[in-house]
Amino acid sequence: MKVIPNLKYTDKHEWVKIDGEFAYIGITDYAQNQLGEVLFVEMPEIGDELNRGEEYGVVESSKVASDLIAPVSGEVVDINEKLDDEPEYINENPYDAWIVKVKVADEDELENLLNSKSYEASID
Numbered sequence: 001m002k003v004i005p006n007l008k009y010t011d012k013h014e015w016v017k018i019d020g021e022f023a024y025i026g027i028t029d030y031a032q033n034q035l036g037e038v039l040f041v042e043m044p045e046i047g048d049e050l051n052r053g054e055e056y057g058v059v060e061s062s063k064v065a066s067d068l069i070a071p072v073s074g075e076v077v078d079i080n081e082k083l084d085d086e087p088e089y090i091n092e093n094p095y096d097a098w099i100v101k102v103k104v105a106d107e108d109e110l111e112n113l114l115n116s117k118s119y120e121a122s123i124d
Contacts, residue, residue: 001123002029004095008110009119010071015095016113023072023110024098027059027090030123035061038090041083043099048076050102052109057099059090072109074102 003009008016013031017024032038042058050056050070057068078101082089090097104110114122 001033001120002095003116003120005116007095007116008071008113009116010069010113011122012069012071013123014068014071016071016110017098018104018110021104022077023074023102023104025068025071025100025102026098027068027094028119029094031059031066032091032094035059035066036063037061038087041087041090041099043079043083044076046076046079050074050076050100052106052112059087068099070102071113072102072104072106074105077101077103 013028015026015028038059038061040060044056050073052070052073054070055067056070059066080098
């Protein structure tokens with residue numbers, strides 16, 4: 001499974017890319033592989049508040065519907081509209097197919113995320 005060194009990860013198989021005060025959030029290569037063909041992504045609305053540890057959306061695949069759990073708290077400032085028409089893009093390029101962009105409310109929450117080595121060890 002592909003893991004990107006400069007990203008942060010959760011034990012729920014989501015990745016977080018930090019860009020200043022913003023975080024892009026998506027699902028990992030491991031997660032998309034376990035899910036199978038992604039058919040639909042339910043995303044929050046722009047302006048919604050995410051709370052770390054709480055559900056913010058769903059990824060539905062040919063096998064299962066899987067809840068998306070917020071790795072950080074903050075305001076949704078953008079959603080990846082490409083996934084409305086091409087949810088399978090998550091299968092094709094999981095580390096480019098971000099789901100939401102969030103303005104991070106508490107940078108201390110980033111300390112709870114896994115680095116690439118820790119995440120990779122958790123899936124081996």
